[in-house]
Amino acid sequence: MSKPLGKILVIDDNEDILLAAKMLLKKHADLVQVESNPGKIPFLLKNDSYDVILLDMNFTKDTTSGKEGFHWLEQIIEIDPNAVVVMITAYGDVETAVNAVKQGATDFVLKPWNNEKLIATLTSAIRLKKSYEEVKALKEEKSELSSALNKMSGPEGIVIGESEAMRKVFALISKVGKTDANILILGENGTGKEVIARAVHEQSLRNENVFIGVDMGSISETLFQSELFGHKKGAFTDAREDRAGRFEIANKGTLFLDEIGNLPMTLQSKLLTVLQKREVTRVGDNKVIPVDIRLVCATNMPVYEMVENKEFRQDLLYRINTVEIHLPPLRDRAEDIPLLVSHFLKIYANKYRKGKMKVAATTMKKLQKYYWPGNVRELQHALERAVIMADTDTLQPTDFTFLVEKKKEEEDFDLSEFDLDTVEKMMIQKAVSKYSGNISKAAKSLGLTRASLYRRLEKHGL
Ligand SMILES: Nc1ncnc2c1ncn2[C@@H]1O[C@H](COP(=O)(O)OP(=O)(O)OP(=O)(O)O)[C@@H](O)[C@H]1O
Known part of the structure; x- marks a missing residue:
């Protein structure tokens, strides 16, 4: 299980401070990365992510303005706007530390630090980072959810079928x-x-x-x-x-x-x-x-x-x-068609304000005999179109003339499902059967000579 402080980066030019921080924090963190050269911050942040960064305010000896601290704080936030930075500041320089918080630092600790206080400050900084991340993830989830919900505005949701x-x-x-x-x-x-x-x-x-x-x-x-x-x-x-x-x-x-x-x-x-x-x-x-x-x-x-x-x-x-x-395809469960028809009829009659609508018995027969290559989706669209175009409240077979009957064999012949050899064999079989075994006519329709059709018949064992 990971430790409460996760991954920490400590940046301070004082090697003693780095050593003390490492000794103290390694018991509470999964990783304590220490660095005395702040110039390496961009490199470190590009190659890893840290739960919290402990950053010294003053790097050049004898400088107390905190200028460098502000510079590096700005750099860190530019690289990772969600970074949690806790500033290390000298005792008595609280004003600069408060300014650092105004500029994006999460908190600060005073040097020399009290061990317990440091751990507590870092723990609440990490907690803050987690809640930032949760809020962000929730926002992202919310926007995805609303777009998913928009897509669901059709008549989905109910599954019809009694076959x-x-x-x-x-x-x-x-x-x-x-x-x-x-x-x-x-x-x-x-x-x-x-x-x-x-x-x-x-x-x-x-x-x-x-x-x-x-x-x-x-x-x-x-x-x-x-x-x-x-x-x-x-x-x-x-x-x-x-x-x-x-x-x-x-x-x-x-x-x-x-x-x-x-x-x-x-x-x-x-x-x-x-x-x-x-x-x-x-x-x-x-x-x-x-x-x-x-x-x-x-x-x-x-x-x-x-x-x-x-x-x-x-x-x-x-x-x-x-x-x-x-x-199974809709054509193999025609007994589901009446239920689906009344389901979609209700939806579209309502949508297009057509009052109560029904389908004639002959129409239902026609719909149950149809091949439905596009399955339930095609049935749904067919009903929507018929409802829009209908002049009476009872849909007649003529309201579905746009459904073009296709033979099952033609539908089954989906070229993309076969390799070239199989397609060639099927084409030859089709041509030979179309011309009732007349090789000359079959060859002509395929654009082949008689000899080459014979060669292919032999090759495919026909
Ligand atoms: N059993 C069913 N009951 C009610 N509506 C159905 C049923 N089956 C399909 N539909 C409706 O038919 C349409 C197509 O369904 P769906 O998108 O689930 O099919 P699909 O198999 O996922 O299609 P595709 O392979 O094209 O992605 C949808 O509008 C859906 O609401």
């Missing part, structure tokens, strides 16, 4: 919600991964604390570390303020890393290190900050295939997937 698949999901959430197990939510776009992540947080013991989401797919490589781990003022050109990262802000709460499958390999290892150690260091700083978070990740990418293709780190996957929640 067998969704019941299983709910049962799993109530089983693992109260544990701190890492959760990986897998599902297509718009299936409700974020809604489920919030539900996990609501059911957890952390629900009085924050839920912080990060879209890993939209963070640029350069901003990754600063966004997630924070930065110190001046760490890079745009770092105008000290800033807490998402990990720090989520402390004691839930951190939701969305689209984790989109994270480049180089950043995956950085993330893994933090998840293993459960501590972060802000960019440009060397202070290690422990973080206590519950981790929930989500992706629509085939992470297991990605591991096989060396596009996703296996060790990272095993770190995040203690419990997996699979969200």
